[in-house]
Amino acid sequence: MRNRLRFAPSPTGELHVGNARTAVFNWLFAKKYGGALVIRIEDTDLARSDSRFEDLICRNLKWLGLDWQEGPDCGGTFGPYRQSSRTAIYARHAESLLEKGAAYRCFCSEEELGRQAREARRAGAARKCPATCRNLPAGEVAQRLKDSRPSVIRLRVRSGKIVFQDLVHGEMTFDGAVLGDPILVRSNGMPTYNYAVVVDDGLMKISHVVRGDDHLSNTPRQVLIYEALGWPLPVFAHLSTILGPDRTRLSKRHGATSLRHFRDEGVLPEALLNYLTLLGWAPGEDQSEILSPEELVASFDIERVSKSSAVFDIHKLYFFNRHYLKECEPSRTVEWAVAYLMQEGLLEEVDSGVRQWVGLVVEAFLPGLDHLSQISRMAPQLWSFEAERAVQDEGVRQVLSLPGAARVVEELRNQLSREGRDVVRDWSSIVQSVKAASGQKGRKLFHPIRVALTGKDSGPELDKLVRIFEGGSQLELPRRIKDCRERISEFHSAMLSHGPKPDH
Ligand code: GLU
Secondary structure, three states, rough: OOOOEEEEEOOOOOOEEHHHHHHHHHHHHHHHOOOEEOOOOOOOOOOOOOOHHHHHHHHHHHHHOOOEEEEOOOOOOOOOOHHHHHHHHHHHEEEEEEEEOOEEEEOOOHHHHHHHHHHHHHOOOOOOOOOOOOOOOOOHHHHHHHHOOOOOOEEEOOOEEEEEOOOOOOEEEEEHHHHHOOEEEOHHHHHHHHHHHHHHHHHHOOOOOEEEHHHHHHHHHHHHHHHHOOOOOOOOEEEEEEEEEOOOEHHEEEEEEEEEHHHHHHOOOOHHHHHHHOOEOOOOOOOOOOOOHHHHHHOOOOEEEEOOOOOOOOOHHHHHHHHHHHHOOOOHHHHHHHHHHOOOOOOOOOOOHHHHHHHHHHHHHHHHOOHHHHHHHHHHOOOOOOHHHHHHHHHHHHHOOOOOHHHHHHHHHHHHOOOOOOOOOOOHHHHHHHHHHOOOOOOOHHHHHHHHHHHHOOOOHHHHHHHHHHHHHHHHHOOOOOOOHHHHHHHHHHHHHHHOOOOO
16 A cells, blocks of 8 residues: 555644744655655644644745645545544544543542542552443443443553554554553544544544654554554654753743744755754765755655754755755746845836846845745845945954055046046956056955945955945936945045045
8 A cells, every 4th residue: 555644733823843843844754765754733722723823834835845645725535634623433432432441430520530640649550541431331431421421431551561653763662551642632522632633533534643743652542543543653763852951941942943933034945944854853974965956856865864853953954945945946036036135125116127226136135045935134224325434433444454445446546537437337447457556465455445335344345236226326226325436435435534544
């Protein structure tokens, strides 16, 4: 039979790094070893579940590049794919477990159970559930039901070893004696997680359960439920916990971890997919970690999934993102950059000329960006040019104190003010003339040019910046952009009045 995998999110919040990584590993497994991926929505916690989250989770999985063959959005042979629509199925199987004697009704109230548990603890008993109702005579059960006494349905846990295979952890063995009799169906008729998950995985013919290792301790109970139902066990693969940099479980305390956050920030889906795959898995020794989705599928090997915890390193994610941003089609990055600039009110109307200009901005700034939304923080450097402030900046002053720097600025101003010069077209000959007239070269030439042009001592390549200033001033977009001539002449005057004293 074909492999069948599933990703089973609870729609109680946004998709975050941890469950996205689980989804990715299920997807990779299905693609690599051939099989179907099922999305199942685990919404039995009615108070916390919200269909808005279901929608967001599915949209973010698609954005990440994942696809699935069965799920609430596309249907399939084994539906319905939302647990809230499957209550009759859970009830039917619970009935059959009661009939077989594999489960029983328990009438103990919460308070009663609490009292019994305290007593058991005092007596040093390991069993978590005292199982008072395990052996109630059938007549007594019928009478209590007739009296409408609330009850839950519990599994009759057998004693002895519970063994299952885990592709990551190897063979796992637990002792049934310490488990207690888990609740399968609550008094309100809703199934518990352990019960619903087994009924669903069994009926949906799931062959491999790949999920976070926070569920490892649930698995022995689930194994017993499979046994009670008389169903074969799937193979399990429990993925390691994801930690924050301080090596505690990754959570909101470590900063934003939702996919939506990274998406809004301008992290490319291919970068995130690539990075998530490396949380608990590594390609072969001679292989690069930068892998396209196709390469990831080709190199994925469940045997190489590690059981030790993975640390989520935002800098590494941004490293991947920088790589993918550089590889990305410019039309894609420009569209995003336009959206970010508009969102911040930095652009108003966008026609093809403006798009072209944004293309120049993206080209110049992209090599220094971790994620694309930074463009709207970087781009204002282009028009927030205040020569008087700039000449007092520490880094700029240092550059201006270099021998010959003031002369470079002066020559640059002279060259630019000559008639008939086209700044963009003639930029390299302008620089050559400044070089000849000032007698400076290398950083002693380029640093003063940079500070005079941008008011900053570092930033994108100069010839790219020149094209942006000229393009922006011609388009009058944004209106505050000054052309190179104007900027440099303002800078020159500010330097003479407030800057370090020229050395010539
Ligand atoms: N709904 C569970 C969760 O979000 C998934 C459990 C499972 O995969 O078995 O943690």
